[in-house]
Amino acid sequence: MDSLFDALPTNRYEPLPVRMRPTQLDHFFGQEKAVGKGTFLRAMVEKDTVPSMLFYGPCGIGKTTLAGIIAKVSNSYFVNLNATNAGIGELRNIIEDARKRVRSLQQRTILFLDEIHRFNKSQQDVLLPCVEDGTIILIGATTENPFFEVNRPLLSRLRLITLEALTPKAIGQILTRALTDCEIGLGDRELTMSDEVKEDIGIFVNGDGRMALNILEQAAAMVPDKGTITLEVMEKVVGRRIYTYDKKGDSHYDTISAFIKSMRGSDVQATLHYLARMIEAGEDPNFIARRIVICAAEDVGLADPQALILANAAAQAAHMVGFPEARIILSEAACYVALAPKSNSAYVGIDAAISDVRHKECGAIPEHLRDSHYSGATKLGYGLTYKYVHNYPNGYVEQQYLPDSLRGVTYYEGIRRGREATLLENWEQHRNGK
Template identity: 55%
Template sequence: MGLFGKVEEDRRTAGNAGSKEAVEHPGRGQAGEEVSALLVIPPDAPLALRMTPRSFDEFVGQEDVVGPGKALRKAIEGDRIPSMLFWGPPGTGKTCLARLVAMKTKSVFRELSAVTSGVQDVRNVVAEARKNRERGKRTILFLDEIHRFNKAQQDALLPHVEKGTIALIGATTENPYFAVNPALLSRMQIFSFKHLEPRHIEEIVKRAVEDSERGLAAGGTGEAGPEGEAGERVQLGTGVLEHIVTFSKGDGRVALNLLEALYNVSKAQEGQDGKVVLTLERALEITQSPRLFYDKLGDQHYDIISAFIKSMRGSDPDATVYWLARMLESGEDPRFVARRIVICASEDVGLADPMALLVAEAAFRASEHIGMPEAQIPLAHAALYVALAPKSNSAWAALDAAIGAVREKPAYPVPPHLRGTGYSGAQKLGHGVGYKYAHNYPGHWVDQQYLPDELQGTTFYKKGEHDIENRGRPRT
């Protein structure tokens, strides 16, 4: 697993309640009364959790969502919190913003993780919310990883959101139009979070290095360091910041977890002057290989396979092999990839080069029988063959047109001369009478009606520009 295994573990655990009990963030008490401890974060908590922003001044990124003057920021600052859903990639500030709401609101704030909670936990919060409502206080429920709740669990939230018993804030990395029940989604405002920009990651890392209260300048423990040593205790070596920015790929939590792992490894080499120097060499040892953002159940799964198919269709061999490599390096099932190559070979190459389907089908068999890593070679062979082959979608277009006719028009009867004759009495019914056997005619073709009477003259198949598509009977 390497040293970065700790980084990924911290990423999964940082910020989670770690319990099925609702985490209480009581907001403010009476008007103007500050509550002393909104987020009780132990000094030995992961750096990513310790650096949770405490104000909008510390919140980095998502200017389109909560930048100065934005509607959501005004709503949070004015304590007018609607039911809403934060949707975006990991480490982009969804949970941080929800906890910022907890710090600013006068409402009772409860936090659950859908990973560790169930319907009973929701019921407990709702029961409390009813009592709060009788006392004139609102209740906000923050449900992290809301997509982990199944349909029945999400349905349990619906009546309470609809009646206003709770204001629901959900956070998800999954496309909410697939992962959240439409009825619940229609009662929530959706805010889309984007990957953080390089400048955002730089700001997050620098702040964590220089913060003498919660960051590495406190000795890496979150305990305040000696006065005046902020930013002096830890030194970023040449190229380290750039490497963290590149490696994190817009994920602030990954950036902080990597920074902390690098600090912990480097601390053993602390100099006599008390400085800890973070070097690029150690950073490369920790990361070992580039992170690939690819979730087999999420948007990236569908986005990358879409890019792969469109690259083959668009005859771009370089893009084809790049997206193929992205999938294979991320652990995608080679059979899933092979099936898509087979489909593309038939749908997008089709009659322009019938061999493409045979090559793709052979690659599919190879992916089943050979296994990885060797199977990736025939997959590349087939994908590049399809990308470089001439293109025609005439087979797909013909089928699509025919299906349209079948669905939109009545089920017309089979012309009598085309009906089956494999039983006694068929000819008495007129079945097969007048049928012309094509092989008895010159060129193995004869002008004959094959479509139902009502569709005579209809053209479903339109010839492409390639030679093989211009074979067959002449149009009469």
């Protein structure tokens, strides 16, 4: 139950990710926002006063490792549970032991509960009172959105610590430590690996440090001592080409540019091709999703307003589930945007209006449009001649809305495609009194 928090591993037959698990914050790479110097959590760890917390983030980024580091430096009693195989009975026993430990030894109990989202509502409810009264300090870990998977009353009693996917730079630091540490790593074999290959692996594993170390261990088995681990060796291990962007970032921007222009140009085949390139290169799904949302608004626009709704839903869903399943969500949204009719009228219209606001003296808001819901407004003449559209046939009446200095200006130029054609037809009928 508490093997995770045992002494440093010395078994050379243990997997490399297990051996390289950090036991101090200085070796905990890639999470500076959460536990860097000067952060709340680092101060609490160093003072041994950690509160009940919830670690949230994708697989392989160090949630369990961070709990292990806290276990090493804390004087509290640590218990490690995984929610997939723990029951309420076991949980009640741990809570009761914690109460006895406080009474007899004046020692806190910290319960690390991995995959807390696997606990159902009744199991999570058991934790509520003991977290509330401090009987246990709960550290939960989850890969799922806690606002969906953790009971709101329990979540309100936990400090949420979001851990991010490891950057290629952080993955490189992890690989370097594994290659140079002679005690628990591969340092005694004097293997070499270029910074370029480390970065390629960092991009390929998409933020998963555990995967990076597993690949390194398998690649190391394919080269002799003092040998060099090349990208070709890595590709033999993973069984396929490791597609990456170039290091100056040109390919990154070229690919996203081609992706957007393919959606705008309604070429769904090219859209899927460039989407696949970005996925294989380990691009952040949130970055891809944001570009689809922008394209839905900028290039599809009023021709099919449903595109923006779908793209926004896809962005939220992709963020929630992550890769590999996010590829399906992103594909659906990208294909829809590519296939939808196109109109940039809303995009052109707002930019034209902003230009006038920035560069022209636009004049005062007409008096009949000003707020008249306060005492004295009528004495100023505000709202007196305003025509309430619902009092007129078809909900439309002609009246001035623009300031005097902008009367007759045109920002929106309708485009007769898709849904926008219907919107324009309705608008013109109103203006013609039909």
